[in-house]
Amino acid sequence: MSTQVTITIPDQVFDTARQLAQLTQREVAEVLSDTLALALPTLPDNAMMSQSVETLSDAAVLARSSLHLPPAQDARLTELLDDQQADRLTDAGRMELAGLLQTYRVGLLRKAQALAEAVRRGLRPPLVP
16 A cells, blocks of 8 residues: 655755666656655554553553663664764665664653653652753
8 A cells, every 4th residue: 555645855865866766777756665665664563652651550661761772773773873984884774774763763752751751650760960
């Protein structure tokens, strides 16, 4: 199933997509669609991700407030960031990095929400600078 959307993108992004489409003998829309699919992470569709933190049990709030990336993802993220720093990141690596960073950001947001809820409930003391 697909949904058609209209977006405005920077000229440079379009030019890059057009060049890639020509090189791979594909349509620009297909290149952009595939790039988005690779860049955006698939988020877990389970109760933990969709359930509001306010409705979680105390144990679940505490568990979520201490979440980390799985070790393999964390190691890969570190590797990609090192490659980026050393200016040896490939185009595929950039897309993978973007996806992992999105996954990290979503996890960090969930963790922060749970931490705030844990403090609100008195399950842990507030963080101090």
